[in-house]
Amino acid sequence: MKIGLITRNENGWHSIQLRNAMKSLNITPLCFRFPDLVARVKCKPILSIKRVNILEDLNAIIARSIGRGSLEEIVFRMDLLHRLERLGMLIINPAESIECAVDKYYALTLLEEQGLPVPRTVVTENPDEALEAFYELGENVVLKPIFGSRGIGITRVSDPDVAIRVFNTISFHHGVLYLQEFIPHGGSDIRAFVIGDRVLAAMRRVADNWKTNVSLGAKAKSIKLNEEIENLALKAAKTIGCKVAGVDILEKPEGPVIIEINSQPGWSGLQSVTPVNIAEEIVKYIITELK
Ligand SMILES: Nc1ncnc2c1ncn2[C@@H]1O[C@H](COP(=O)(O)OP(=O)(O)O)[C@@H](O)[C@H]1O
Ligand SMILES: [Mg+2]
Structure with a gap:
């Protein structure tokens, strides 16, 4: 083979x-x-x-x-x-799922349509509308590149003057403004690693700031997910069509919310706190899919 x-x-x-x-x-x-x-x-x-x-x-x-x-x-x-x-x-992953996952707005709409919990988010090309959304979302937003990854280019805006300048600048350069309510998470979130129809492993990512990407220095801690979060991760991966997925989950007081699905997730951080060999599990999954 x-x-x-x-x-x-x-x-x-x-x-x-x-x-x-x-x-x-x-x-x-x-x-x-x-x-x-x-x-x-x-x-x-x-x-x-x-x-x-x-x-x-x-x-x-x-x-x-x-x-x-x-x-x-x-x-x-x-x-x-x-x-x-x-x-x-x-x-x-299947081509279509890569296309869905890479596009944060498209992915979020698919999740919302399936009734999965996602943060309040406003997306527009119009900087004036973005400013209105900034107030609507509580004057504390996370601004993300629609096609970004590894936390790169994600900024937090909580000052109206900064908001006006940033929104106008991005709009001038033909960017799309993706604004999301800031969810206070105390510097940690959950990454669930899905293979097929199971969560192979999960970790809590702990950072010394609000961005919890391992590539930005967050530390991995092993966790066992409860059934609710595990089912959420599985449904999210299935909705986007990813056979292998890294599902990012933030915890609100009212319950967990999914912020994104990664169709090409890294696993070096997770591997450091997980006994199973993740690469082997991916390959074994492919072998079973071929049968
Ligand atoms: N709405 C939010 N509220 C608080 N923190 C957020 C929010 N969205 C993202 N973050 C933080 O930023 C990190 C990167 O955001 P994410 O949407 O996963 O994009 P990326 O593709 O760059 O990883 C998250 O892991 C989380 O720590
Ligand atoms: Mg992420």
Whole structure:
């Protein structure tokens, strides 16, 4: 069996974990980047890397990274994943779920439509409307890039003068204003790691400020989720369509709320407080899906 791994850096920690997991399960890994792929129409092979027909060569593909790129590059990369899926390739995560998860507004609407708890959020291109929303959300908001990750570019605005300047500047540069009520969480939140229909492991992320991303220095603490939060994480991942998902959950006094689903979650922090080998569990899941 051979599994492709789309990664920007085959020697990065996660790629090494996945490659080692594959080897220990007798699977040959093939690491590649999107620019390695060639797509053909009305000639063959339909999808190849150095003329090797990947539809024949690979059993499944793990899409770890879509990467940075222009709109054209990203759309083309997603087209490639969709084409592979239509031709029968198992891709983790499915292309559609990557598209849903990467878009914070789209993902939040899908969760809300399923009746799942999410924070009050206002999204607009209009800076004047954003200012009105700033007051509506209690003059204490988190402003997020719709396509952001790892806490990068997320800011907290609680001063109306700052709000006006920031909203106008973002709008001038054609950004979309995504404003969310600030949820006081005391510097910690929950990350649930979902594989298939179970929560494999979870952690409390503890930071010395309000951003709890492990990539920004938050510390991982092992936790066992209660049934309510576990079911919430599973429903959220299912709603977005992710087979492997990192679900971020904040705790309000009234109950938990989901702030985002990560379709390409890292697990180095979680692995440090979890006895199971997470990479192996991902690969084992793919093997069962192939059967
Ligand atoms: N509404 C909010 N209230 C309080 N803190 C938040 C809120 N939204 C996000 N955060 C903090 O910022 C971090 C990053 O936000 P998140 O929406 O998960 O985006 P990213 O994709 O950058 O991880 C969260 O882990 C959390 O600590
Ligand atoms: Mg997050």
